[in-house]
Each structure stands twice: as C-alpha cells, then as structure tokens.
Amino acid sequence: MLVSSRSVQxxxxxxxxxxGISKNISVHSLRHSFAMHLLESGTDLRYIxxxxxxxxxxxxxxxxxxxxxxxxxxxxxxxxxxx
Numbered sequence: 001m002l003v004s005s006r007s008v009q010x011x012x013x014x015x016x017x018x019x020g021i022s023k024n025i026s027v028h029s030l031r032h033s034f035a036m037h038l039l040e041s042g043t044d045l046r047y048i049x050x051x052x053x054x055x056x057x058x059x060x061x062x063x064x065x066x067x068x069x070x071x072x073x074x075x076x077x078x079x080x081x082x083x
Contacts, residue, residue: 005027008027009026009027012025012026012027012030031052035048035051035052035060035063036063036066038051039063039064045057045060045061045063045064048060048063
C-alpha cells in the first residue's frame with residue numbers, strides 16, 4: 001500500500017496534537033533526527049545511506065558535519081608514544 005506524503009504529514013500532525021506537542025515538527029525533521037541518532041550510536045554511514053535511500057554517499061555525509069558526539073572519545077595516537 002502506497003501512502004501519500006500528505007497523509008504522512010497529517011498523521012504526524014494528528015499525533016503531535018494528541019500528545020500535546022505544539023512545536024512545529026516536520027516529517028523531514030524526524031527523518032533527520034533518525035539519521036543523526038543512528039550516526040551518533042555508531043551505525044555505519046553506508047547503512048544510513050541505504051535506509052534513507054540516498055543514491056550518493058555525499059548526500060548522507062552531510063550528517064557527519066553536524067554531529068560532534070564522540071569527539072571526547074577520540075584518542076590522540078601521539079599520546080601513546082614513549083618520548
């Protein structure tokens with residue numbers, strides 16, 4: 001069954017109203033949040049690309065420029081040198 005984008009927008013709007021969320025949230029913002037959460041939880045970018053239906057990895061790579069989660073976990077390899 002094919003669902004129109006308008007139907008999805010209406011479903012989201014009705015769900016937001018039902019739970020009392022008045023913030024303007026779009027289907028696109030949910031899609032973006034989904035991709036960001038996957039990336040921040042360590043999901044490989046190629047899987048995210050496939051899930052989002054991006055033909056080019058360049059389109060999916062925009063998410064890597066947005067997130068900074070995990071920067072504090074990066075270890076400098078020079079710190080392991082015994083100098």
